Amino acid sequence: MGETRLIHGRYRLLDRIGRGGMGEVWRARDESLGRHVAVKCLKPLGANHDHAFTRVLRERFRREARVAAALQHRGITVVHDFGESDGVLYLVMELLDGRNLSQLLEDNKQHPLPVADVLEIAEQVAAALAYCHEQGIVHRDLKPANIVRIGDGTVKICDFGIARLGHDIGFTSRLTGTGIAMGTPHYMSPEQIGGTEVDQRSDLYSFGCVLYEIATGVPPFDLDDAWAILVGHRDTPPRPPREHRPELPAYLERVILDLLAKEPDERPGDARELARRISAHRAAPAYVPTVVAARPAPDAMARVGRLPSWTHGMTTGHKAAGAGLRTTPPDPAAGLSGEWIARPATGPVGEPAPEQRPAPPPEALTALAGRHNAGLSLGRLGRWAEAGEVHRAVAAEREHLLGPDHPDTLASRYEVAFTLSRTGRAADALREYKHVTEARIRTLGPDHPDTLAARQEMAYVLGQLGRAFDAHRVYTAVLAARERTMGPDHPDTLRCRHNLAFNLSRLGRLEDSYRMAREVAAARARVLGPDHPDTLVTRYEVAYALGQLGRWAEALERYREVAEARGRALGPDHPDTLAARHEIGISLGRLGRSAEALDLYRDLAADRTRVQGPTHPETLRARHGRCVNLGRLGRWEEALAESRDVSAVRERVLGPDHPDTLVSRREVAVGLGWLGRWADALTEYRRVAAARDRVLGPDHPDTLASRNDEAHCLQQLGRSEEAVALYRRVAALRGQRASAGG
Structure with a gap:
């Protein structure tokens, strides 16, 4: 957006003051009232968005914006207005003249805040939380950056309701639509990590993490690996705050540790109780900042093994204290578990070393990281061609600035390959994955998680190309490395076994495929829970294997179980729920129960039309299922008319040579034959x-x-x-x- 952009004919954007996962925040002038405001512009709704997605996004935006605007408390940022302008959803909020808690810690040279300040902040935030929780609203992403202290000492919570909006529309995770949890690793509650339902007690846990950090200078689990942080939240008792800072009052330590209880029932009953406990001890002595104790050892890593799969690949993010933001922000796609250390530059024997690459400007790296994340966002929205263009451009610039083997360069090239595989260019994707794999083997080693991720995607693309034997060899090698380095129950190990099971069916090894899929489904149920989206994906695969074996009655039962579980976990209109219903229809048809299948496909086509639109490929697939079952029932005139209509729409939407179009045209020929x-x-x-x-x-x-x-x-x-x-x-x-x- 340009600096002179006028939103809704009223709010003139002046300068950008922040950028996050959901969009940008601008300082703006309200031309009607002559005051300065903050305008949060959410990611644009481009013309290529799926109409159903856009419709849902707008509705949820309006709903959450109304909720945020209805909150009236001195401890909560005021929302003045909201709307949409040229495809951009925006919120108009009060412009705060202050510093968030993360900035306050940085201002204090990463030392903890004075005890009196900690107590003042705690009491004000507890009162604001109590008010919101009494309205039935949970923040879900409470962290130092979302708590601001303004010039007069008032403390305000930002982004109430907006954090929930980000969760709903999927801007908070690269994984689209399933198993998404909201939050920042340093401040996430155990129930968020487990993917279970959260209530106001989750906010209390996150606030406990915030208090721990501003009181000690470090988060409760101050580790460099996101996986270890999440394991710490879930399994490890936090180090008592007074071990970091002995002069903290004992009652404050007790309050913080109570907030950090693993079980929600063991935390304070509500924020009102928390506020009362804090206010009862406000006579604490002032504190003179001291040097923070060393970080705790990462012993939590010993307990890695049973976290949800969406947690892998998470980076630690920017915690409030510590070394501050890296020059190159962590790449959420790369999932590096260590810092990049360039190898010494050396030339051939007897020759001087080549000239060292000059350090790139920090602002250039930050801009590239932002563009990389924009590419990821486009991919989450299914705009793969646009995402590929962004990643190619970023990869070229990163190679120029950082070198061809730098992890950030390779992360961008990995994403280029990913977009190629999603746009039908499997051969090109394979070449790109091979390059990334070879470079990561050289720089990170053959068993590094990033190297294994690239090799696993190579196997996936080999399968796309019909090279099932080659895919099997790669999957087998990656699985052995993952089991050796991560253990048999690590989510990435299970994901590799899942893919291997599917590839076995391509090789005609149907019994082996079925057996392995069952084993993976049982392991995922044990590790992640029976209704976790990843577990349900594998249970879906078990049903598919049963169908390939001709065991259609068992397949039908499994598909029904998956559809029911997905309906509970994801909602009845989620694409994965609808996909399971489609497979129920196939199973019914295979069992000769075509009348039931016809009814199912009629209802499914209506639901897909409502949710995804009449020309969506999956809507047309449901209509094709109707064609097939009309024919099985001998209703060939109706079947022919329906198949001709579906064929015409598919040709217009997908193209004349698309496999789905050709399947429909064959169905037309079948109908003509049956009619003589x-x-x-x-x-x-x-x-x-x-x-x-x-x-x-x-x-x-x-x-x-x-x-x-x-x-x-x-x-x-x-x-x-x-x-x-x-x-x-x-x-x-x-x-x-x-x-x-x-």
């Missing part, structure tokens, strides 16, 4: 076969199946010689393919 219109059916079958030949190659199984359809149609028309010749040609191509595969 074999000449028309032959035309359709030939069009499908020619397109598959052109796109997939003459010996691809789908192409050969289409040629068989064509031969069958010729036979029905009495053109037996042509049919026999075509059957022989298909048999020869299948034989050649089998020989090549062997």
